Amino acid sequence: MNKNYIKPFEWSIIEEGFDPENVEASESLFSIGNGSMGQRANFEEDYSGKTFQGSYIGGIYYPDKTRVGWWKNGYPEYFAKVLNAPNWIGIQIKINDTELDLNSCQVSNFRRELNMKEGWLSRSFQAILETGEEIQVETKRFISLEYNEIGAIEYAVKAINFSGEISFSPYIDAGIVNEDSNYDEYFWEILKIVNGQNNGCILSKTLKTAFHVATAMEVSFTLNDQKVAVAQQTEVEEKSLHYTYKLPVFKGDTAKIYKYGSCVSSLNYQKEDLIEAAFKNVKKAYNLGFSQLLESQKNSWSNIWHTADIIIEGDIRAQQGIRFNIFQLNQTYLGTDARLNIGPKGFTGEKYGGSTYWDTEAYCIPFYMATKDASVAKNLLMYRYNQLDKAIENAQKLGFKNGAALYPMVTMNGEECHNEWEITFEEIHRNGAMIYGIYNYVNYTQDFEYVPKFGLEVIIAVARFWHQRANFSEAKDQYVILGVTGPNEYENNINNNFYTNYLAKWCIQYAAECLDRVEQEFPEDYKRVMDKTKLTDEEIKEWLNVAENMYFPFSLEHNVYLQQDGFLDKELIPVAELSSFERPINQKWSWDRILRSCYIKQADVLQCMFFFENKFNKEDLERHFDFYEPLTVHESSLSPCVHSILAASIDRMPKAYEQYVRTSRLDLDDYNHEVHEGCHITSMAGTWMSIVQGFGGMRVWEDGKLTFNPQIPKEWKSYSFTINFRGNIIKIYKSQTDCKFFNESKNEVVMLVNEKEILIPANKSVTVQC
Numbered sequence: 001m002n003k004n005y006i007k008p009f010e011w012s013i014i015e016e017g018f019d020p021e022n023v024e025a026s027e028s029l030f031s032i033g034n035g036s037m038g039q040r041a042n043f044e045e046d047y048s049g050k051t052f053q054g055s056y057i058g059g060i061y062y063p064d065k066t067r068v069g070w071w072k073n074g075y076p077e078y079f080a081k082v083l084n085a086p087n088w089i090g091i092q093i094k095i096n097d098t099e100l101d102l103n104s105c106q107v108s109n110f111r112r113e114l115n116m117k118e119g120w121l122s123r124s125f126q127a128i129l130e131t132g133e134e135i136q137v138e139t140k141r142f143i144s145l146e147y148n149e150i151g152a153i154e155y156a157v158k159a160i161n162f163s164g165e166i167s168f169s170p171y172i173d174a175g176i177v178n179e180d181s182n183y184d185e186y187f188w189e190i191l192k193i194v195n196g197q198n199n200g201c202i203l204s205k206t207l208k209t210a211f212h213v214a215t216a217m218e219v220s221f222t223l224n225d226q227k228v229a230v231a232q233q234t235e236v237e238e239k240s241l242h243y244t245y246k247l248p249v250f251k252g253d254t255a256k257i258y259k260y261g262s263c264v265s266s267l268n269y270q271k272e273d274l275i276e277a278a279f280k281n282v283k284k285a286y287n288l289g290f291s292q293l294l295e296s297q298k299n300s301w302s303n304i305w306h307t308a309d310i311i312i313e314g315d316i317r318a319q320q321g322i323r324f325n326i327f328q329l330n331q332t333y334l335g336t337d338a339r340l341n342i343g344p345k346g347f348t349g350e351k352y353g354g355s356t357y358w359d360t361e362a363y364c365i366p367f368y369m370a371t372k373d374a375s376v377a378k379n380l381l382m383y384r385y386n387q388l389d390k391a392i393e394n395a396q397k398l399g400f401k402n403g404a405a406l407y408p409m410v411t412m413n414g415e416e417c418h419n420e421w422e423i424t425f426e427e428i429h430r431n432g433a434m435i436y437g438i439y440n441y442v443n444y445t446q447d448f449e450y451v452p453k454f455g456l457e458v459i460i461a462v463a464r465f466w467h468q469r470a471n472f473s474e475a476k477d478q479y480v481i482l483g484v485t486g487p488n489e490y491e492n493n494i495n496n497n498f499y500t501n502y503l504a505k506w507c508i509q510y511a512a513e514c515l516d517r518v519e520q521e522f523p524e525d526y527k528r529v530m531d532k533t534k535l536t537d538e539e540i541k542e543w544l545n546v547a548e549n550m551y552f553p554f555s556l557e558h559n560v561y562l563q564q565d566g567f568l569d570k571e572l573i574p575v576a577e578l579s580s581f582e583r584p585i586n587q588k589w590s591w592d593r594i595l596r597s598c599y600i601k602q603a604d605v606l607q608c609m610f611f612f613e614n615k616f617n618k619e620d621l622e623r624h625f626d627f628y629e630p631l632t633v634h635e636s637s638l639s640p641c642v643h644s645i646l647a648a649s650i651d652r653m654p655k656a657y658e659q660y661v662r663t664s665r666l667d668l669d670d671y672n673h674e675v676h677e678g679c680h681i682t683s684m685a686g687t688w689m690s691i692v693q694g695f696g697g698m699r700v701w702e703d704g705k706l707t708f709n710p711q712i713p714k715e716w717k718s719y720s721f722t723i724n725f726r727g728n729i730i731k732i733y734k735s736q737t738d739c740k741f742f743n744e745s746k747n748e749v750v751m752l753v754n755e756k757e758i759l760i761p762a763n764k765s766v767t768v769q770c
């Protein structure tokens with residue numbers, strides 16, 4: 001595909017000119033969603049060129065049986081797939097019986113816009129059909145944030161050079177298949193098709209998981225903006241419902257269809273009530289009308305932007321990049337439902353199955369915590385708390401006991417469901433991220449009560465896992481953790497991954513600290529949790545013995561911790577010496593060659609230094625950065641942001657900026673040549689962190705103090721961001737010369753800026769020279 005075809009605008013993603021080569025990439029980039037459902041930016045009308053159809057509903061998945069050559073005990077039974085759901089957006093268009101298909105007609109003035117400020121997607125173009133008719137098309141669609149089961153489309157066709165007939169065939173298609181399916185199975189069963197006057201509904205059910213989904217539509221028409229009633233022809237097929245409406249037009253007339261859609265599921269309704277609920281939704285949408293729905297959409301987005309926006313002056317591409325990231329994160333997850341989570345591709349594609357990864361705790365929680373009310377991050381923690389029993393079962397399946405929990409690397413409902421053992425499943429480090437998420441949340445919000453009420457049980461179960469997973473090495477006279485994959489997936493089944501061992505030790509120590517504090521401050525909860533988990537002082541002592549005697553691979557020669565045992569046996573040739581033809585190595589090299597090489601897919605030792613920066617001094621950070629950065633290929637979207645943040649904290653602003661640009665426009669500029677598969681949603685939270693934690697230097701460690709160490713790339717005039725810190729809205733504006741802190745709240749706020757304490761009274765601002 002062509003790179004860099006997205007026009008730089010502050011608030012919009014814009015594509016101008018029609019190029020079939022860009023269709024699939026644009027379908028990802030212009031995706032829309034509302035946290036509960038979402039869809040790729042497929043055209044409403046039929047398109048015979050290359051396209052990847054995708055509509056998704058949060059929480060609706062299918063357990064696709066694992067596909068492996070040689071089954072081994074412990075393999076997950078299935079790989080959960082977010083389901084490509086019935087499509088409600090389709091509208092076939094015919095002009096005097098000739099179908100509108102951008103792949104076969106002459107298209108001009110094509111323009112597509114994703115308006116991030118107001119939350120809608122539009123298209124406009126002129127087309128000359130094979131039969132000579134010329135039309136002007138304008139479309140707009142959105143998925144409502146306020147009415148989160150509703151979507152709306154306005155589709156206008158103007159007859160430019162003919163009088164005749166424009167026909168609209170709105171439909172619901174439930175005959176949908178996943179591109180990504182292990183056995184080419186069909187995942188849906190159609191239960192009922194209901195057709196009405198200008199409205200209709202299909203009730204379908206997922207096979208195996210038996211989720212029921214009702215998808216409804218309601219349509220209305222205008223001719224030259226006057227409402228018109230049009231006769232309906234109905235076609236009920238096995239898996240779809242089509243209506244056709246023919247509008248006679250004179251040259252210059254504009255015919256318009258409004259199509260409202262609704263998806264409701266058995267996650268939120270009794271199965272027998274679904275059809276009625278879906279009909280009610282589309283009727284409500286019809287009654288409110290497109291304009292009113294759009295107004296409410298603008299308001300909802302304006303509220304989101306109030307606390308989430310980042311403004312960059314002097315670099316329009318960077319501005320567009322960061323807003324795109326913030327916009328997509330909000331389209332994916334809004335934090336109102338603790339059963340939902342953030343799939344690495346959100347609602348923009350099928351890859352990664354729409355499941356939950358460690359990405360949530362390691363990357364996304366900081367974003368949601370600082371841009372929304374604390375309840376949102378808490379819901380993300382509750383998601384894991386609610387899955388604790390499954391995590392204990394996962395560990396039991398692998399032979400762990402006594403309530404040890406292993407959280408899944410990939411999950412929909414708490415069960416492990418990835419079908420690659422060495423990569424991914426062996427990444428037991430994710431168990432540590434679960435606890436890191438809690439630690440981060442408690443530091444930032446000071447809501448320690450979460451620990452006694454919920455988190456402690458998770459913390460105990462994870463500490464138990466690490467205690468059992470480590471074994472004593474006589475040879476090393478220390479505890480070791482063998483046979484793992486670290487965050488760097490270009491090394492598999494290695495021993496003593498520094499990051500994993502560090503997290504294991506830290507989790508146990510954090511567990512002991514939390515237990516002490518809960519015992520003192522929440523004695524009743526302490527008793528309840530101790531009774532439930534049957535934890536004894538003896539067992540805690542054993543854990544601590546493992547933690548205190550944990551082994552870490554270290555090189556005296558380089559004075560750095562080693563990523564794993566034996567890392568120095570590799571040929572250490574910097575990435576800079578690889579020819580560009582060999583990159584990305586995951587597309588150019590054999591897996592064997594990758595595993596033997598020294599190349600690091602994503603931050604690994606550096607991931608640890610990022611999480612626990614306060615436990616290392618600046619020289620440590622510099623040495624490790626200088627050792628590992630040159631060997632890192634950043635072939636995971638999660639990598640550049642960590643490098644950017646660390647580079648900023650060791651005052652390497654040019655490097656921090658270089659990595660920032662890469663993370664912020666990863667999808668818009670398609671760095672990894674894969675945006676057609678979907679956008680990298682979870683790494684977008686990393687982009688946000690690169691500004692707030694990287695350039696802004698914001699940290700909140702165990703002492704709970706809000707601290708900043710603001711810097712600015714020389715390429716920018718200024719940047720500003722807003723945080724919700726314990727209910728106080730604070731805006732930070734950094735220019736090349738100073739930094740202003742606006743306290744928009746009713747309370748005074750104390751913070752450390754470049755290690756100096758400053759107090760900002762309620763509704764006042766303070767400027768610091770830096």
Ligand code: BGC
Pocket residue numbers: 344352357358359487489601602635636637638682
């Ligand atoms: C990364 C993992 C990540 C997953 C989903 C992989 O490419 O290596 O760390 O969890 O993508 O984002």
